[in-house]
Amino acid sequence: MIFSKSRNSEKSTVLRSKENPTKEEAKQAIRTLLLWAGENPEREGLLKTPERVIKAYGELFGGYSQSVEDILGTVFKDVSGYDEPVLIKDISFFSHCEHHMVPIIGKAHVAYQPDGQVIGLSKVSRTVEVFARRLQTQEAMTAQIADAFDRHLKPRGVAVLIEAEHLCMTMRGVQKQGSTTVTIALRGMYKSDKNAQASFMKMVEG
Numbered sequence: 001m002i003f004s005k006s007r008n009s010e011k012s013t014v015l016r017s018k019e020n021p022t023k024e025e026a027k028q029a030i031r032t033l034l035l036w037a038g039e040n041p042e043r044e045g046l047l048k049t050p051e052r053v054i055k056a057y058g059e060l061f062g063g064y065s066q067s068v069e070d071i072l073g074t075v076f077k078d079v080s081g082y083d084e085p086v087l088i089k090d091i092s093f094f095s096h097c098e099h100h101m102v103p104i105i106g107k108a109h110v111a112y113q114p115d116g117q118v119i120g121l122s123k124v125s126r127t128v129e130v131f132a133r134r135l136q137t138q139e140a141m142t143a144q145i146a147d148a149f150d151r152h153l154k155p156r157g158v159a160v161l162i163e164a165e166h167l168c169m170t171m172r173g174v175q176k177q178g179s180t181t182v183t184i185a186l187r188g189m190y191k192s193d194k195n196a197q198a199s200f201m202k203m204v205e206g
Contacts, residue, residue, distance in 0.1 A: 026054050060096065063133030071126050072152035075117040083156075087111040087203050088124045097168045098135035106138075106164025109204045112149055113156040113189055113196070119149075138164055138183050146185035157188035159200045 021029070027050035031041040039046060088110050095104040108128045131144045146160040161184045170177045190196050 023054060027051060030054070059133075060094075061133055061135070063130045066130045066133075068127055068130055068148045069152065071123050071130065072119060072148065075119055075153060077117045079114060079116070079118050082118070083114055083116075085111050085113050085199065085203070086118060087200070088121060089204060091125050091128050093128055093132040095132040095134070095136045095138075095141065095164075097166060098137060100168040101135065102167045102171060104132075104136065104138060104164050104166050106162055108145065109159075109161045110145065110149070111159045111190075111200050111203065112153060113158075115154060115156045117153065119153055124149075138162055138166070138181055142183040142185045146187050150187040155188065157190040157193070157196060158186070159190040159197070160185045161200075161204055 030050035030053045034041045034046060034049065041047075041049070089107075091108040091110065093106060093108060095106075096102065097104055110124050110128065127148055128145060131141050131148075142160050142162050145162075146158050149155065149158045149160075161182065163180055163182050165178075165180055169179055186197065190200060
């Protein structure tokens, strides 16, 4: 399979070739994993599991087939002179750790300081979803979201804060239940202006 993916790219592309696995080959891979785990893929409860897993993965990793450019391509310039921060808090998301392919469950807080144009509020959540529905590290996902808004919306500043629980820490390994990881990415005035940073954190906490 030929697979082209840049860590900082907004859209990862699978290049179709004769080597690309078919749906049946993917299902066989699931059967192999079931056997490796000690299960019997032929027992009644597991007969349709490979089909269900393939369908579920199509949803869970749907971000690879989506483009942020399509989502953020439309802006609104009739803002009546509004130039104060726009903050969307508590955007729930589910992602998957690229190291173990187990869930990351968290919330994102995204703020930007408009510079003559704004974006539809639902598109902020949709942008978070695009990056969440890929194999990720939390650090990379935080930076990718900030860069996407900075590039397409061209605001005076962008701030992204993500709080998440990594099941690779709670289900396996050190098994530290309840631990939360916090990451933050700042662009423009939020990076250079300490007062803007403090205001963002106060709005998130409030």
